[in-house]
Structure formats: structure tokens, C-alpha cells
Amino acid sequence: MSTETEVVQRVEDYFRKKHWKTRREVRLRGRMADIMLVKGKDIAVVEVKGLKGNVEKGIMQALHYKSAVNFSYLAINKEAATRKIKETCKNLGIGLIVVNGGIKEIIKPQRTPALQSVQERIFETKTETQEKDVELKSMLDVILRTKSQILILKLLFLNPTKEFHLSDIARKTDLTTPAVSKELSNLLRINLVTRREQGNLIFYRINKDSIIFDEMKRIFLKYEMFSELVTEQLSKEKDIRYALIYGSFAKGIEKEGSDIDLLVIGDVKEDYLLKTIPKIEKEVGREINFVLWTEKEFREKAKKKTPLVREIVDNPVIMIVGDEDGFKRAAKERSG
Known part of the structure; x- marks a missing residue:
């Protein structure tokens, strides 16, 4: 020992x-x-x-x-x-x-x-901006073994209070029943889903008590659901300083149909978000309420300690762009 x-x-x-x-x-x-x-x-x-x-x-x-x-x-x-x-x-x-x-x-x-x-930080090198979209593509591909697992988890993560039987999952993910059965067995093995029998039916749901639930949820939201927002923004050479999810979804207390609260800070045109956000809403099946600030507005609001800044700094968030420690440190420093 x-x-x-x-x-x-x-x-x-x-x-x-x-x-x-x-x-x-x-x-x-x-x-x-x-x-x-x-x-x-x-x-x-x-x-x-x-x-x-x-x-x-x-x-x-x-x-x-x-x-x-x-x-x-x-x-x-x-x-x-x-x-x-x-x-x-x-x-x-x-x-x-x-x-x-x-x-x-x-x-x-x-x-x-x-x-x-x-890599840039460890090896003290710089990468061209156009290459950065590579790291913003779905990292779930390297954490989970198959696209089928990703489709199943997408359904379960977005409906954390719902149970689904096998044929439901197959229909909603457009997968075959044998494929769903195989992937659910793998997810049960790592305790990320639960299984409940009722008569002749077996129901599955996401396991919120799993030791990896919080981390998988963060990775899933960041790389699978919001990759379009980030990669398109980078390809247009815009400057997103920070982007993060806050509120009930980040705290893990969301209910069925809860909105997703998104804060974007940087040199981003609102028209772009108004065009892009509906695509993501359609994909995730939830309304997204976004707040857009320039970096100057962020500094001013942090200095004034506005309620929204205090709410975000004092509670869990899911970072999509930027470092969480850096963001919260900047907010606290500017609030004096």
C-alpha cells in the first residue's frame, strides 16, 4: 500500500x-x-x-x-x-x-x-488560425468507439429525465435494433446508462449518478452540439474570446424542455448568431438563449459586478471557447 x-x-x-x-x-x-x-x-x-x-x-x-x-x-x-x-x-x-x-x-x-x-503551450509553438478548427471537431470520436454510441448518448443526454425502450431509441436514432442493443451493452458496462425492466419491456436512461456523467456531458455539449458555432466562426476569422454555457444546464439541474443559456464574448456580429443558433436549436431540440458581449462590454459589466456576471462566476459553467480559470479570473480581477 x-x-x-x-x-x-x-x-x-x-x-x-x-x-x-x-x-x-x-x-x-x-x-x-x-x-x-x-x-x-x-x-x-x-x-x-x-x-x-x-x-x-x-x-x-x-x-x-x-x-x-x-x-x-x-x-x-x-x-x-x-x-x-x-x-x-x-x-x-x-x-x-x-x-x-x-x-x-x-x-x-x-x-x-x-x-x-x-501543443502550443507545451512546445512553445504557434499554429496557424485556419488549422485550429481541427481541435474543435468532435472529440467524442476519440472517447467513444462508434458513431452509434454518439447518436444514442445524444438522445439520452438531451432527455436526462426520460426513459426509452430499445425500439424507441432505434427509431429516434435511425439505427438498427441489434446495433442499439450492442451499444447499450457497452454503455451499461461503463455505467453511463441504467436499465430497468417492466413486464416485457426494458427501459434505458442516462445515469446521472455515473462517475463520468458530468465530464461526458461537458465534452458532449462542447464538441458535439456547439462545434458548428465555433468552427464556422473560426473559418470566418472572427474573434470569439469566450463562449460558455451557464445556468441550469451547466449546473446539472435542467428539467425537460429547459432552455440552454449561452454567453458569447468577442468581436462577433449578432446577425451571425441569429443565423447559426436556430441550426443548433433544431439539432439539439432545445431553445438557446444567447447573450453577446464585446470584450469592452464584458470588462464594464465585470467592473460593475452585474447580477449575470456574479451568477456565472459563482456557479459551474461549460466552456466552449476559452479557459474557465482564465475567464473567471478575468471577471474577478476586473470587478476589483
């Missing part, structure tokens, strides 16, 4: 022998990564949980980093590596390292493309 500090040291030694350069406590996507690894052009992150660490929270953290770097690992004591933990890591493409008397990589991580913004 090892403390978190001991696990960190052993993991660093393990990767150094494999010629990785190691750094501790690096801020990444608004959170502090325990270990960052760099070898050549590859970037990896290791989330470490010691004897008393919350392993399920560790999986959620590793998943958070997975969409930003090439490889994401979870390192834990051997005693904590239950069958459920192993299956979850394997299905999510997260590497699993166990530490006991020695150290062993028992599950290899899935390789994913690192975000351009992360």
Missing part, C-alpha cells in the same frame, strides 16, 4: 526509464494534472490516487484530460484495481497503472490527438 506521494514518485521513475520527461502539477484544462509527460511530440498525463484517494474521481479526471493530450493514465494501488475499475478504464481508453511492490501498466491507453492549444 502506498501514499499518493509514493505513487507519484514510482510513476515518474517508471516513465523516466522509458525516456519520458516528467513535470509535476501542471495546469491543464482548468485543473492541476498530477504528472505531465513529454516524449518527442507526444504528451501524456497521469492522474494519481494513493491509498486513500477516490479512484472513481481519478477516472473522471483522467477522462477530462483525455480529450486534450495524446495519452491519459490513472495510477492507483493494486488493491484498488477492481474488475469494475479495469473495465471502465479499458472502455474509456484510459491507461491503468497499478503500484504494489513494483509497478505495472496493465491497460494501455488509447492514443488521441492532442489539442493544438495544449
Whole structure:
């Protein structure tokens, strides 16, 4: 049995022998990564949980980093590596390292493309603006294994209080019943959906108690539902400084039919949003209430501590463009 500090040291030694350069406590996507690894052009992150660490929270953290770097690992004591933990890591493409008397990589991580913004920061390079749309395309493709899973989760995430039986899901996603059955089995294995029997029918719904629910929801909203808004905006060389979802959807307390509240800050024409937002509303089946501020308006409102600024700064948000820590820090600094 090892403390978190001991696990960190052993993991660093393990990767150094494999010629990785190691750094501790690096801020990444608004959170502090325990270990960052760099070898050549590859970037990896290791989330470490010691004897008393919350392993399920560790999986959620590793998943958070997975969409930003090439490889994401979870390192834990051997005693904590239950069958459920192993299956979850394997299905999510997260590497699993166990530490006991020695150290062993028992599950290899899935390789994913690192975000351009992360590469620029780590390697201190710059990428042309037109190339940035690559990182804004659906990262769900590298987290989930098939397009069918994405279609099913899209239906379930947007209807978190509803149950669906197999034929319902097949009809609404335009998938075959056998395909839906297969993908639901995979999603049940990672505990992202629940299953309930009633007579001859079996009902499924999204599992809001899943350890990865919050993170998957954030990734889903950011990359699957709002990718059109961001990629089109970049292709027209406009400047979105920040874009984020706030309110009930970000807090996880939305009800059936709740609106999605969207704040956009930057040099963006309102006509563009008025044309683009209806396309997204049609896609997600919910009304989107957007607020558009220039950076100057944002600074002024932050300085005055308006109710909306206070509401956004003091509560969870889902960032679509920009860094959450940077946004909230800017709002607080300008409010004095």
C-alpha cells in the first residue's frame, strides 16, 4: 500500500526509464494534472490516487484530460484495481497503472490527438488560425468507439429525465435494433446508462449518478452540439474570446424542455448568431438563449459586478471557447 506521494514518485521513475520527461502539477484544462509527460511530440498525463484517494474521481479526471493530450493514465494501488475499475478504464481508453511492490501498466491507453492549444503551450509553438478548427471537431470520436454510441448518448443526454425502450431509441436514432442493443451493452458496462425492466419491456436512461456523467456531458455539449458555432466562426476569422454555457444546464439541474443559456464574448456580429443558433436549436431540440458581449462590454459589466456576471462566476459553467480559470479570473480581477 502506498501514499499518493509514493505513487507519484514510482510513476515518474517508471516513465523516466522509458525516456519520458516528467513535470509535476501542471495546469491543464482548468485543473492541476498530477504528472505531465513529454516524449518527442507526444504528451501524456497521469492522474494519481494513493491509498486513500477516490479512484472513481481519478477516472473522471483522467477522462477530462483525455480529450486534450495524446495519452491519459490513472495510477492507483493494486488493491484498488477492481474488475469494475479495469473495465471502465479499458472502455474509456484510459491507461491503468497499478503500484504494489513494483509497478505495472496493465491497460494501455488509447492514443488521441492532442489539442493544438495544449501543443502550443507545451512546445512553445504557434499554429496557424485556419488549422485550429481541427481541435474543435468532435472529440467524442476519440472517447467513444462508434458513431452509434454518439447518436444514442445524444438522445439520452438531451432527455436526462426520460426513459426509452430499445425500439424507441432505434427509431429516434435511425439505427438498427441489434446495433442499439450492442451499444447499450457497452454503455451499461461503463455505467453511463441504467436499465430497468417492466413486464416485457426494458427501459434505458442516462445515469446521472455515473462517475463520468458530468465530464461526458461537458465534452458532449462542447464538441458535439456547439462545434458548428465555433468552427464556422473560426473559418470566418472572427474573434470569439469566450463562449460558455451557464445556468441550469451547466449546473446539472435542467428539467425537460429547459432552455440552454449561452454567453458569447468577442468581436462577433449578432446577425451571425441569429443565423447559426436556430441550426443548433433544431439539432439539439432545445431553445438557446444567447447573450453577446464585446470584450469592452464584458470588462464594464465585470467592473460593475452585474447580477449575470456574479451568477456565472459563482456557479459551474461549460466552456466552449476559452479557459474557465482564465475567464473567471478575468471577471474577478476586473470587478476589483
